[in-house]
Amino acid sequence: MTSNNRIFSLVVPVISVILGLIVGAIIMAVSGHNPMEAYAALWRGAFGDSFTIGETVRRITPLILTGLAIAFAFRTGLFNIGAEGQVIVGWLAAVWVGLVIDAPMIIHLPLAVLAGAIAGGLWGFIPGILKAKLGVHEVIVTIMMNYIAMFVTNEIIRSVLTDHKTTTDKIAGSASLGSEWLQSITFYSRMHYGILIALFAAIIMWFIIQRTTLGYELKAVGFNRHASKYAGMSVSKSIILSMVIAGGFAGLAGAMEGLGTYGSISVMSGFTNLGFDGIAVALLGANNPFGVVIAAILFGVLKEGAGEMPTGAGVPTELVDIIIAIIIFFVASSYIIRWALLRMKKEGK
Amino acid sequence: MKKLSFLLVLILGLGLVLAACGGGDDKDSKDNGKEDNAGDNATSEEASDFSVAMVTDIGGVDDKSFNQSAWEGIKAFGEANGLSKGNGFDYAQSNDKSEYVPNLTRLVRDEYSLIFGIGFELKEDLQTIADQYSDTNFAIVDDVVEAPNAASITFKEHEGSFLVGVAAALKTKTNKLGFVGGMDSPLINKFEAGFIAGAKSINPDIEIDVKYAEHFGDATKGKTIAATMYDSGIDIIYHAAGGTGNGVFNQAKDIKQNDPEREIWVIGVDRDQHEEGQIGDHNVTLTSMIKRVDVAVQDVSTMALNGEFPAGEQLEFGIEDNGIGFATTNKEAMTEEIINTVNEWQEKILNGEIEVPSTRDELKEFEAAL
Numbered sequence: 144m145t146s147n148n149r150i151f152s153l154v155v156p157v158i159s160v161i162l163g164l165i166v167g168a169i170i171m172a173v174s175g176h177n178p179m180e181a182y183a184a185l186w187r188g189a190f191g192d193s194f195t196i197g198e199t200v201r202r203i204t205p206l207i208l209t210g211l212a213i214a215f216a217f218r219t220g221l222f223n224i225g226a227e228g229q230v231i232v233g234w235l236a237a238v239w240v241g242l243v244i245d246a247p248m249i250i251h252l253p254l255a256v257l258a259g260a261i262a263g264g265l266w267g268f269i270p271g272i273l274k275a276k277l278g279v280h281e282v283i284v285t286i287m288m289n290y291i292a293m294f295v296t297n298e299i300i301r302s303v304l305t306d307h308k309t310t311t312d313k314i315a316g317s318a319s320l321g322s323e324w325l326q327s328i329t330f331y332s333r334m335h336y337g338i339l340i341a342l343f344a345a346i347i348m349w350f351i352i353q354r355t356t357l358g359y360e361l362k363a364v365g366f367n368r369h370a371s372k373y374a375g376m377s378v379s380k381s382i383i384l385s386m387v388i389a390g391g392f393a394g395l396a397g398a399m400e401g402l403g404t405y406g407s408i409s410v411m412s413g414f415t416n417l418g419f420d421g422i423a424v425a426l427l428g429a430n431n432p433f434g435v436v437i438a439a440i441l442f443g444v445l446k447e448g449a450g451e452m453p454t455g456a457g458v459p460t461e462l463v464d465i466i467i468a469i470i471i472f473f474v475a476s477s478y479i480i481r482w483a484l485l486r487m488k489k490e491g492k
Numbered sequence: 493m494k495k496l497s498f499l500l501v502l503i504l505g506l507g508l509v510l511a512a513c514g515g516g517d518d519k520d521s522k523d524n525g526k527e528d529n530a531g532d533n534a535t536s537e538e539a540s541d542f543s544v545a546m547v548t549d550i551g552g553v554d555d556k557s558f559n560q561s562a563w564e565g566i567k568a569f570g571e572a573n574g575l576s577k578g579n580g581f582d583y584a585q586s587n588d589k590s591e592y593v594p595n596l597t598r599l600v601r602d603e604y605s606l607i608f609g610i611g612f613e614l615k616e617d618l619q620t621i622a623d624q625y626s627d628t629n630f631a632i633v634d635d636v637v638e639a640p641n642a643a644s645i646t647f648k649e650h651e652g653s654f655l656v657g658v659a660a661a662l663k664t665k666t667n668k669l670g671f672v673g674g675m676d677s678p679l680i681n682k683f684e685a686g687f688i689a690g691a692k693s694i695n696p697d698i699e700i701d702v703k704y705a706e707h708f709g710d711a712t713k714g715k716t717i718a719a720t721m722y723d724s725g726i727d728i729i730y731h732a733a734g735g736t737g738n739g740v741f742n743q744a745k746d747i748k749q750n751d752p753e754r755e756i757w758v759i760g761v762d763r764d765q766h767e768e769g770q771i772g773d774h775n776v777t778l779t780s781m782i783k784r785v786d787v788a789v790q791d792v793s794t795m796a797l798n799g800e801f802p803a804g805e806q807l808e809f810g811i812e813d814n815g816i817g818f819a820t821t822n823k824e825a826m827t828e829e830i831i832n833t834v835n836e837w838q839e840k841i842l843n844g845e846i847e848v849p850s851t852r853d854e855l856k857e858f859e860a861a862l
Contacts, residue, residue, distance in 0.1 A: 198597075202590065308677075331597075404590065407616065409589070410675060412674070412707050412708050451598065454598060460553075
């Protein structure tokens with residue numbers, strides 16, 4: 144049974160990606176574009192040379208973290224739609240520390256990264272405590288928290304961090320995750336050391352969930368809240384902690400953007416979509432930390448590579464969006480397929 | 493351990509699929525794109541090594557506003573010089589902020605001679621890229637970058653906004669005007685300051701309600717703001733909000749449809765938005781503040797083609813360069829009388845009699861002097 148399940152979770156995502164690519168190819172062929180050439184461009188756009196590889200890694204980094212943020216909360220049975228807002232406050236806090244504090248790198252950089260995580264955690268704490276103490280549904284609260292995060296951040300950038308400008312100054316070099324060495328080997332891509340932090344975070348999530356009492360309790364609450372309570376666990380503590388840790392992961396994703404990719408923060412006219420893509424990443428990764436890493440790689444590759452399709456293969460941008468959406472659709476429905484098949488199995492018994 | 497091997501197989505499988513797709517024959521399709529310009533090639537040999545491209549901001553190339561206008565300029569330039577899309581000129585669309593750098597880099601590597609960044613959002617990224625690739629020429633629209641290989645194109649939007657402000661003050665019956673901005677940023681503040689200054693030059697007691705949507709592409713929000721404004725007795729709204737402004741037009745048209753007697757107007761921005769305002773026999777577009785991004789883009793491209801690229805310079809297009817103007821398409825609403833008065837004020841700006849404010853601070857001084 145267990146090994147069956149493993150093969151299962153291996154085959155389903157692969158099939159759904161292939162299905163997505165095939166349907167995308169059919170649509171391109173029907174509309175008069177060469178799918179082979181388009182996918183070649185997609186490949187080139189993601190892995191064509193050291194620059195694009197660097198940019199792909201750069202794009203994967205925050206996706207891993209937002210994927211973890213959603214997967215972690217989901218383990219406790221919480222649907223964290225608020226990763227988006229947690230990313231934004233984490234970004235703001237990291238850049239703020241990067242701008243204001245003057246310290247050697249060994250203190251400054253960890254402090255800035257930590258600030259991002261704490262801000263994200265705080266943003267997760269509010270829906271967590273509302274859920275735990277008052278039973279307010281976390282989906283509603285986190286969605287609203289996204290808007291609060293975006294508009295408050297915009298206002299802080301405009302009136303506190305700058306004098307009515309749209310972008311802050313660059314953070315001090317001692318808080319930057321960027322490296323000239325990485326830039327020189329990837330031809331000036333924006334790849335930065337954040338990928339190491341993201342991978343480390345995945346290990347941390349695995350450790351918490353699989354190897355600690357806390358993780359056991361969180362999972363137990365996710366499986367059955369009432370049974371956990373009966374067993375003497377504190378359900379509300381688990382819910383709050385789960386949201387805080389999840390928010391911390393998302394806050395880290397924001398810190399990656401602020402300290403690595405951009406080195407600053409700009410007024411946002413819309414969401415970053417990192418948090419929303421994180422939902423799909425977590426679903427595809429089956430809420431498993433290492434699955435999340437793989438899913439984030441897949442998403443990053445697709446999104447980065449797609450940029451090459453209009454200029455490289457003449458596929459219109461709109462069509463590229465459709466193809467990416469179809470691939471994501473199949474990838475996301477793998478979750479449904481798996482669920483349905485498992486249901487059938489259970490009933491068959 | 494089993495998990496790990498599962499992941500490994502997943503990556504390998506994906507790689508295999510993509511690689512298989514990538515290895516296919518692409519010789520026939522490569523020709524497709526080149527077919528349509530094969531005939532023109534002979535006539536344009538002098539231009540064959542010059543190419544120009546642009547990177548849009550989030551609005552996209554069909555935003556009915558300034559990205560579209562820039563693209564029209566590049567197309568016009570390309571067609572005049574025997575180039576075709578994908579072979580001599582092209583654009584790269586950005587769906588979010590993180591795509592500016594890859595898009596710019598991609599165009600650099602495709603060896604375009606001149607690359608435009610459209611919109612102030614690209615400022616930082618264009619600055620970085622321009623420093624890295626000193627052999628390519630860059631130009632940014634709506635902001636300033638400082639690099640020896642980059643030109644900056646800005647507009648005197650405050651002057652154009654001043655003129656439509658004058659027109660609005662002459663047209664209003666309720667003496668209440670509205671301004672809907674995209675983002676509260678120095679650029680959009682120029683529109684706001686100019687508009688208020690223009691309206692108050694005609695009638696110092698006029699009331700102007702200023703609202704920002706915090707988004708350039710949220711038509712729903714534009715509609716909500718417009719609904720509140722029209723309900724409060726405002727009869728003319730000037731929008732400087734890109735796609736968000738489409739919501740302002742929708743709301744005005746809705747009101748007009750339900751109550752054809754009510755006189756309400758919208759003032760368009762960037763392009764002549766006459767078409768957006770058409771509802772039955774009426775048109776709610778009073779006028780538009782026209783910002784000829786296409787003219788500017790075309791001018792700069794031509795300069796670069798002739799080897800006179802204004803590298804490191806800051807070009808500011810205003811009324812005198814035909815870079816800024818106002819629309820008179822709606823003949824019924826923009827009466828002879830209004831047009832004449834607006835033209836008088838335009839003369840005053842041109843001969844330096846009035847200095848139009850471009851920031852909120854300058855506006856305060858301007859109002860104090862009235």
